[in-house]
Amino acid sequence: MFAASVPVALAATTLSYELRGVEQSALKKNIGLYLANISFNGAIPDEATQERIIKTVNTAVQPFGYYNAEVTLQIEKEDVIIQVALGEPLIVANITREIIGEGRDDPAFREKFNALAIKKGDVLHQPTYEQFKSAMFNYALSHGYFDFYWQATRLDLVREENEANVLLIAQSGRQYxxxxxxxxxxxxxxxxxxxxxxxxxxxxxxxxxxxxxxxxxxxxxxxxxxxxxxxxxxxxxxxxxxxxxxxxLPRDIFNVGGGGSSDTGPRIRGRWERPWVNSRGHSITGEVYLSKPEQAASLDYRIPLEDVNNDYASIKTSYEFEDNTTSDTKSEKLSISAHRFWKEQDSPWQRSVSLTYDREMFTQGISEPQTVNLLMPGYSIGYSESDNVLSINQGKYFVIAMQGAHENAGSDISLLKVTAKAKYIATFNNTHRIFLRAEAGAIETEEFDRVPSSLRFFTGGDQSIRGFSYQEIAPSVLDDDGERVLTGGKYLATGSAEYAYPVTDNWRAAVFADIGTATNDFSDPLATGYGIGAHWLTLIGPVRFYIARGHNEFENSWRFHFTLGPEL
CATH class of the missing domain: 3.10.20.310 (membrane protein fhac)
Incomplete structure (x- = not known):
């Protein structure tokens, strides 16, 4: 008859304890990290484990200068109480440091080396000492001291005197x-x-x-x-x-994209780019844009100047056609322009100057068809900054632009047009999102009836005053049938405020209010829009849906809006 013994595996118990005598949060955290790996079999730790706990706590407090701590354990039923008497910490009595090599004559290197955050009379804090050594090594490598090494580093601990002496000797080598x-x-x-x-x-x-x-x-x-x-x-x-x-990049790059909004309906944009036309970095880009009210095609030739990324000239030609029954606009425009763009390195500000020739054939409202030629110099300055390209939590955008024309300088009429636009997005506590938007503009001319439709002001729609159709708000006259038709305005002023709150990971609920007008006289009543909305956060950016109530002297209506595209 044979008997066999079968080993029984006992489940390890994770140490649960009460720590007394330690108030500093950094010390408590370090002790917790050291004790996290201690486990034992049974209800209470055995003697060997108790000795290990005492040793571990002593090790955990030493980096903070407490080399003379006394640690005792009390076992009460199944509770482990760790009592720590830290005692007096070690005080830094002397700091000896020296640079050998070219770093000795480098003011920046010396400043970094002398920036040790431990001073004579401080409590010894070994993490600071170790972090300094690592930071100094990284600084040396990043500034060309590839031969850097620590010739001597030492902490001399005199426990009987509660003192510590620091020695740091750096061999910088040469600077490459x-x-x-x-x-x-x-x-x-x-x-x-x-x-x-x-x-x-x-x-x-x-x-x-x-x-x-x-x-x-x-x-x-x-x-x-x-x-x-x-x-x-x-x-x-x-x-x-x-x-x-x-x-x-490939010799030629082709992109086709789509989108949509309740303003323009579905839209398609095609883009062709040749990044390298020649060895001087000239490039050329062609675009086609198609929507129900607007169609456009353009060709843009870009010439980099001294600063390739931030300083360039552009020669652009474009054709645009608009047939917008809401704004009573029919327009066909051919444009040729020369631009110069520039901004400072790493600056969010961009400036441009331009010279544009426009030939526009248009019919606005009940006016007779006209053809107007304009040669317009222009200037703009803009600011753009955001934390993300697609899903923005913090962002600012501002641009002001002006264009002018004179009948004695290649134009059929004289005019000056100034516009300004600003947007601001802020999110507080990763929860409360505020979006503010404002736009203003003015046209100064003695022949407003001859100002092309593309330069006049209209407003209303997804990007301005919700609750109205796209470009539905503008001065108007009555046609032969007594119907109201739009003429476009000399002035523009709109403002919007929106608050959004996340309800799930991919959805935000929103409320908003819009106000403004396109007008010839600011004494006319303003249009308002307000309502609720939802933002669907997708990989291609937020899709925004709104139900809006619009009100002005001609209309009280509810409208649904949706927008896919960048907010700044």
Missing amino acids: KFGEVRLVGDNRAKAIIGRLQPFKQGDAYSATKLTTFNRRLNETGYFQRAIARPLVSQAEGANVPIEITLTH
């Missing part, structure tokens, strides 16, 4: 410089790259400048991917060559 820039593969971008570099050969190496260079390369719109990296192993003396690997 930017060397030649080497282009791998297709070299058609050579001229462009030289204008994107934030450094010159011989400048002190900086990882920040190299990161800026990479960002600028990838912002140009010429490359699928661009990487600039230092070849430290191939340094010639103190000069580090920079290698650039580029993957170019």
